Amino acid sequence: KYCGQNSPQYLKALQQLVQFSNEFIQDKTTLDLAQYAFDRARIITGYESLPVAHCHRSVSKSYITMKNFDSDLFLQHANEAYRIAQDWFGVNDVKLLPFKLTLANAFQAKANNILQQDKNSGKLNYFNEALQLVQESLKTSEELFGTMSFKVAQVHRLISSTYLSKKM
Incomplete structure (x- = not known):
């Protein structure tokens, strides 16, 4: 309208x-x-x-x-x-945070769904990429929002789900 x-x-x-x-x-x-x-x-x-x-x-x-x-x-x-x-x-702007988190989530999803025969090589590479992005995002989030914020909690949730995807 x-x-x-x-x-x-x-x-x-x-x-x-x-x-x-x-x-x-x-x-x-x-x-x-x-x-x-x-x-x-x-x-x-x-x-x-x-x-x-x-x-x-x-x-x-x-x-x-x-x-x-x-x-x-x-x-x-x-x-x-x-x-x-x-x-x-x-490259190092804080406005990249949501994009980093989305990419880390995609890497985690890819690592979680790699076929069993590629488990040793491909899954670990995607897991490491996801973990690196999430750690960078956590550092940025804590600097920007403080340690007690909803955004930092979201990043911690993504870290835990990334670690869980490695164990599966």
């Missing part, structure tokens, strides 16, 4: 809806909605923009939430989001 499909406000609303859907609905429509938001972001803002990076994160999270590990698309989208964010913010 207030803006068309090519409006940045429409894209922001889509991203909010995808985030809600990733957290609470978690079904096939979430993945479709994330993919639609990603396509709209590329049309509206261009291929190397920050909204596209956020949409890459959303698509990656949707694949992981759906446990859709048939291909490495969840890892590709997380890598692409992190790369675009690094181009925008620089």
Whole structure:
């Protein structure tokens, strides 16, 4: 009613809806909605923009939430989001924190779902990558938010799930 499909406000609303859907609905429509938001972001803002990076994160999270590990698309989208964010913010900026956490989550999901025959080589590599990113994120979170914050608790939860994925 207030803006068309090519409006940045429409894209922001889509991203909010995808985030809600990733957290609470978690079904096939979430993945479709994330993919639609990603396509709209590329049309509206261009291929190397920050909204596209956020949409890459959303698509990656949707694949992981759906446990859709048939291909490495969840890892590709997380890598692409992190790369675009690094181009925008620089390599050591604190604004990279959500992108690092998404990439660490993707590495953890990949390590968790590697076939048994590759267990010794590939799983350990992905686990180490995830652990390194999470440790960097924890340090950044504690410096930025303090040791007693919700964001630090989220990072600790990701660390524990990463360690659990190594044991499985």
